[in-house]
Amino acid sequence: MAVYAIGDVQGCYDELIKMLDRIQFDPADDQIWLAGDLVNRGPKSAEVLRLAKQLGNSCVAVLGNHDLHLLANAAGVVEYQHHLDTIEQILSAPDRDELIGWLRQQPLFYHDPAIDFSMVHAGIPAEWSVKESLARAAEVETVLKSDNWRDFFQHMYGNKPKRWTPELRGWDRLRFITNCFTRLRYCHEDGRIALKFKGAPEDKPLHQRPWFEMPNRLTANDRIVFGHWSTLGVGRYGNVFSLDSGAVWGETLTAVRIDQEPYEWITVEADAASLPFPKKKSDKKRRRWL
Numbered sequence: 001m002a003v004y005a006i007g008d009v010q011g012c013y014d015e016l017i018k019m020l021d022r023i024q025f026d027p028a029d030d031q032i033w034l035a036g037d038l039v040n041r042g043p044k045s046a047e048v049l050r051l052a053k054q055l056g057n058s059c060v061a062v063l064g065n066h067d068l069h070l071l072a073n074a075a076g077v078v079e080y081q082h083h084l085d086t087i088e089q090i091l092s093a094p095d096r097d098e099l100i101g102w103l104r105q106q107p108l109f110y111h112d113p114a115i116d117f118s119m120v121h122a123g124i125p126a127e128w129s130v131k132e133s134l135a136r137a138a139e140v141e142t143v144l145k146s147d148n149w150r151d152f153f154q155h156m157y158g159n160k161p162k163r164w165t166p167e168l169r170g171w172d173r174l175r176f177i178t179n180c181f182t183r184l185r186y187c188h189e190d191g192r193i194a195l196k197f198k199g200a201p202e203d204k205p206l207h208q209r210p211w212f213e214m215p216n217r218l219t220a221n222d223r224i225v226f227g228h229w230s231t232l233g234v235g236r237y238g239n240v241f242s243l244d245s246g247a248v249w250g251e252t253l254t255a256v257r258i259d260q261e262p263y264e265w266i267t268v269e270a271d272a273a274s275l276p277f278p279k280k281k282s283d284k285k286r287r288r289w290l
Helices: 013-022 045-058 065-074 096-104 130-144 149-153 170-183
Strands: 003-006 031-034 059-061 109-112 117-120 186-188 208-210 223-226 234-237 240-242 252-257 264-269
Touching (some): 003 117, 013 045, 013 264, 117 130
Parallel strands (some): 031 059, 117 223
Antiparallel strands (some): 003 252, 109 117, 186 208
C-alpha cells in the first residue's frame, strides 16, 4: 500500500485529479492524506469534498483554517466572511448537509503508528508530544461532532490565549488548541504562539522562530507532514515535511510518498488560467527536496 500526503488543495479539484493520475492512485490499495484546507478560494471546493468523502478510508483529511471557516459560515457565524471566499457553492449545494456533516467528523491531528507519521494542517506547540496532541485534538473534535457544534464557532475566532497551560479551561482552551493545529507558523522564543506574521522565515520578526525550530520540542524526533505555509518552501525541514506549494495561487500541488524511504516528491502544475487569482511571484519561493 502506498501512502501519499498532499498539500493544501483549496478547491483545486482538477489539480487534485491530475495528482491522483500522476501517482497512479488505487483506492483499493493506496491511501492519500490531505493536509487541511480542502476548500475555499479555489473554483471547485464542493467537488473536492465529494471526492474525499467518496474515497472513505482511502482518504485521511485533517481540518485546516479554511475548512473551519466554512463550518463557521454553515453554523451561521457570518461576520468573518472574506471577499475572496468561494464557499458559497458548498453552502448552496443540494448535498450541503452531507458535506458539512462529513467535514465535522474529520480530525485536527492524525497519527498512523503503522508508518510512524503524523499529520497536522499548521503546527504543534513545543510542549505537546504526539500522544498529547491526539488528546488535545480530541477535545475540539468531540465538540465539532456534537449536536452543539455551532456554539464552538461563536468563540473560535481570536488570537488569545498565546501560551499553553494545562489549567486553561472552556472556550479559551479550545481556541488555543484550534489556533495551534490550524493557524500556527511561528512562536515567540519565550514559547508564546505568534499568529500575525505569515511570511517567509528570512523576513520574520525578531525573537520569533518557526514552530518546528523551537528548542525542547517534544515532537522533534517524530515525522510530521503539514501544510498551511506556502511562503515557507516545500520540502523537508528536519523531521517535518512542508507541503503547501500554493496551488490556489497558480503555483503547484505537491505530494510526498511517506510509507517508504527514500521519500518520493511529486508536483503537478496548477492551471493558472482556471484559478481566480494571479500567479504569485516566485522569487522567494524555495523548495527543499531533502
